[in-house]
Amino acid sequence: MSVLQAGRCEMTLISAEDASVRFGATYAVRDVSMSINDSEIVTIVGPNGSGKSTLLRLLVGALPPTSGRVVRRPGLKIGYVPQRLSLDTTLPITVERFLCLPHRQPKSKQDYVLGMVGLSDQRHAQVSKLSGGQLQRALLARAVLTEPEVLILDEPTQGLDQHGISDFYALISGVHSDLGCAVLMVSHDLHVVMRASDHVICMNGHICCQGAPTDVSDSPEYLALFGDRDARSLALYSHHHDHAHHHATHTHD
């Protein structure tokens, strides 16, 4: 048992143990225990205001836990894709220059990631002039440039249309298999999440349930949180697209 645990620990990139964040008297996140391991895809879902983004900031280290603890593997390289930039038109910056923040990167690497996200022709464009989808891809390119061990994304597809959303997830899945990095993201796109994640964490201030996608989507806490409509469309989706695996679970209940 102890040997097994030691083995697990080495694979763990970030873990939270009973971590809480309190602003004044209210808890934004309460008693959260979770971990993200090497090359795993973990997704955090939950309604608005359920503490998803707070949990993400806690794991990144942007917020200290009020109680409990968060442990990141020493020297862990994180690639972070924020929801948006606090960039307004007063700050001129080209895509190329943006990629080199905070540290200059060789041009060959820049070329590679720009090609990967399909922004090769936007290298000299102003970041403030990019469309929503282009900006998301530029943020992703910067995050993967340093070859992170874990890629962290905060609601990366917000504001994208249906087409843009599936394109972006295809991109993330490409990055995942290319770099072999772990992926941790907050997402609203339940269908995609349930199909592509290894581990799903369902938040509502605390963790309501977590586990493999099929386990979570069957849990009463999850159904209570997302209601019948979303749950049903999910079931339909898995029916159509992921036949063998999900079908079994489906007939089960």
Add this chain to the structure above:
Amino acid sequence: MEAFLIRAALGGAGVALAAAPLGCFVVWRRMAYFGDATAHAALLGIALSLALSMPILPGVLLAAFAMAVSVTALTNRGYAQDTALGVLSHGALATGLVAISLQGGMRVDLSAYLIGDILAIDWTNVMLIWAGALLVIGGIYWRWSALLTVTLQPDMATASGLKPEREQMVLTIGLAIVVAVAIKVVGALLISALLLMPASAARAFARTPEAMAILAAAIGVASALGGLEVSLLLDTPTGPTIVCTATAIFAVSVLLRPWLAISD
């Protein structure tokens, strides 16, 4: 050229050089009122220095720094930042004016602190200005990429191993130093202008943050020297004339901007 003019030109250029790159961050981070508040606090620092018969520089530095810390503290307590800044900024300005007048009224030339008196600076002042300017420019150069990253997205910076609060502190200290050395040149009321105007004017011509900072420095120095020249010609107060020159350059940049595709 007379010595007092050389000193004025060197002093003005030194302040403009330090204020411009710092001013870029003031513009990018929307800290305009923060600059104002820090400058107003300087008056309180002057009153303090006069009361204790101390040199003015450390008093001003201390007051400017205390202001920056207080604003941050009030904001963290849930006051809207513009409210916190408005209260503290004008509170410091008014208290400073009252406190200076209590020092013996007519003995103190108030307008020298409000709009500056660049023609009266001595060589020690010039040296202090350049020492402060080099310190600020060096600090910003050293932290440049980190400051940019934090400005664009603090959490993204944290994920890259940076500490946003520490970078913010670099700007706060830089601002206190610029205010302290600029008060003799343009006075407490107009320091913000030297931060904002060259940076805003430079925006029209820049495609990268680096270009904007360098251009801002050039525009700042041109404003300082041009303003000095015009003030001698027209026999007007030099500090406000420098700011008028900067305003004119800004106005030209606004008019030119639609014709300059490069900035977009």
